[in-house]
Amino acid sequence: MTWSIKNKIAPIVQAIPPSGIRRYFDLIATTKGIISLGVGEPDFVTPWHIRDEAIYSLERGYTVYTSNAGMPELREEISKYLKRTIGISYEAEGEVLVTVGASEAVDLAIRSLITPGDEALVPEPCYVSYQPCVSLSGGIPVPVETRVENEFKLRAEDLAKKITPKSKVLILSYPNNPTGGIMTYEDYLPIAQLVEEHDLVVISDEIYSELTYVGEHVSFASLPGMKERTIVINGFSKAFAMTGLRIGYAAGPFDVIAAMTKIHQYTMLCAPITAQIGAIEALRHGEEAKANMVSQYDKRRRLIVDGLNTLGLTCFEPRGAFYAFPSVESTGLSAEEFTERLILEAKVAVVPGTAFGSSGAGHIRCSYAASLENITEALERIESFLKKIK
Amino acid sequence: MKELEILKILMENAKAEPDKIGVMLGMDPEEVKQIIKKLEDDKVIVKYMTLIDWEKTSCDKVQALIDVRVLPERGVGFDRVAQRIAMFPEVRSVYLMSGGYDLSVRVEGKSLKEVANFVSEKLAPLEHVQSTTTHFILKMYKKDGVILGDKEEDKRQVMIP
Secondary structure (H helix, E strand, C coil), X not given: CXXXXXXXXXXXXXXXXXXXXXXXXXXXXXXXXXEECCCCCCCCCCCHHXXXXXXXXXXXXXXCCCCCCCCHHHHHHXXXXXXXXXXXXXXXXXXXXXXXXXXXXXXXXXXXXXXXXXXXXXXXXXXXXXXXXXXXXCCEEEEEECCHHHCCCCCHHHHHHHCCCCEEEEEECCCCCCCCCCCCHHHHHXXXXXXXXXXXXXXXXXXXXXXXXXXXXXXHHHCCCCHHHEEEEEECCCCCCCHHHCCEEEECCHHHHHHHHHXXXXXXCCCCHHHHHHHHHHHHHCHHHHHHHHHHHHHHHHHHHHHHHHCCCCCCCCCECCEECCECHHHCCCHHHHHHHHHHHHCEECEEHHHHCHHHCCEEEEECCCCHHHHHHXXXXXXXXXXXXX | CHHHHHHHHHHHCCCCCHHHXXXXXXXXXXXXXXXXXXXXXXXXXXXXXXXXXXXXXCCCCEEEEEEEEECCECCCECHHHHHHHHHCCCEEEEEECXXXXXXEEEEEECCHHHHHHHHHHHHCCCCCEEEEEEEECCCCCEECXXXXXXXXXXXXXXXXX
């Protein structure tokens, strides 16, 4: 056998399967004239006042490291923001950590808590990063199914069935990508009870919190006794359309933030200063621009959900994030077949629900982070595609 | 509140259909139609227009902004002369301004000469008009909140996941 560096790759990394959506993205890249409802990224450009602050900071030469945990002014703003939005007080010094996107915060939280053999409960369908991160720490991701008939909410009885003596962490992500499901205070109450009973720690990824269209976003940390057990993760990508600036944060009990900061300081050192300055501006003066984007998403949400339902792709009403998650079962095609044929034959890109866990089977994720014109055109294309395959 | 929401949608897209507006705002399309009708009747919605980038067409257009100083009249101030100026079809808009002059008048014509003739033969000789300063518009970068020129490309790149 010839020598190959491939054999030197750590088994734990080799064991991680390639992303389920890569195949579709390759298809999209090679097909012309595609309308994409596939991207999980705002179609808005970062509001100008935020870009302007970032540019101005570059002009003045702010191109240096910041303190590991993030600029004190930013942590202060985050602390104030969390107080006014989810009603919880976090000390800017010690309970808030600024990270390179919410993704880094997820990784740090998991690495700070999971040791080999620990089980992490992950409600599915969900964002694709949680399970690989758990595996990389030697932990065992344990999927907990959520279903359309429950509006993709996490039900205590489903969670209880998956709890074992090895369960250590529960990863929540509401508003949910890909389903658009949310959890209310009442929905969370029995979950909090289980968390307490079984001595779990919760990582609550609330990146879509600002994109809540029905009622108010509820943070899991705001439930009685849960603040000390919860790491709240959020960021600027979705609310302020700042994806490429890679800026997020975690807030939680002092000891776990200290542990996360330890990993962060040896791996990232700090989040980029330009992005941190943009983030300060977003929290200080971004309310109006954000509200405007949310109101646009809400209109698109109603339009796409109505459109999909009219076409017979039944779709429960997503209450958060920017995804519709209709069922394609009526077409007789699997989510994967439907997605592939839709890309090739109708030139509309979506993502099969199975990319987000096996409970996503029979569904597709349609992002409405797209212009009204594109959504309308995509619906028309889907309509002719459905007529064709009947 | 709903009126404002409907107006915002129509301001962005005058072609938005009541059915779609209804879906977007979670309202009955009939109610949307009634509200639009009322807004039209009340002249809140004055006219449905199209924003055109004339530079991309074969049509020649010249526009000028003219600062006009006016002697106000007893009892009516600037109103009478402003309304008189507004009557000319060449005039696209008239505003009363604070500052160094009184009226800002936007005039449109087919050529420099046509606009210049309008100013010297029609506008300047008007009673109560004291002086005019004509600024020709050379290029339009943004109009009514819309940046003109080529459509901004979607810069989002392929990223997995």
